[in-house]
Amino acid sequence: xxxxxxxxxxxxxxxxxxxxxxxxxxxxxxxxxxxxxxxxxxxxxxxxxxxxxxxxxxxxxxxxxxxxxxxxxxxxxxxxxxxxxxxxxxxxxxxxxxxxxxxxxxxxxxxxxxxxxxxxxxxxxxxxxxxxxxxxxx
Ligand SMILES: [Zn+2]
Numbered sequence: 247x248x249x250x251x252x253x254x255x256x257x258x259x260x261x262x263x264x265x266x267x268x269x270x271x272x273x274x275x276x277x278x279x280x281x282x283x284x285x286x287x288x289x290x291x292x293x294x295x296x297x298x299x300x301x302x303x304x305x306x307x308x309x310x311x312x313x314x315x316x317x318x319x320x321x322x323x324x325x326x327x328x329x330x331x332x333x334x335x336x337x338x339x340x341x342x343x344x345x346x347x348x349x350x351x352x353x354x355x356x357x358x359x360x361x362x363x364x365x366x367x368x369x370x371x372x373x374x375x376x377x378x379x380x381x382x383x384x
Contacts, residue, residue, distance in 0.1 A: 278340030
């Protein structure tokens, strides 16, 4: 059986260690959409050891804090669904009041046209890579 998240990184790689990785998701209309992906097949957060679960959430909160610092969103959305893949993963999504779906989830009903980008994607990716390396490689 093939698995998309084993076969592919799942976005632009921002940071990784043997247990998990952070990718930047190229979603039109959304600047600052990241995913934290557990590298092996673990379906539920409660399947992780306490230490692994703590590490996973530390990475999620580090990404959240960085997005707030770098692009000052109106809101951060954190979501863990995992209905299509056996990898625990967290969506960390920068939201703005004028984005296409606000205040709905980004998977909800569209409210308006796409907002203008808040940052240049390549520059934001480079900043995220640099800061995640500093904050998580210790
Ligand atoms: Zn897999």
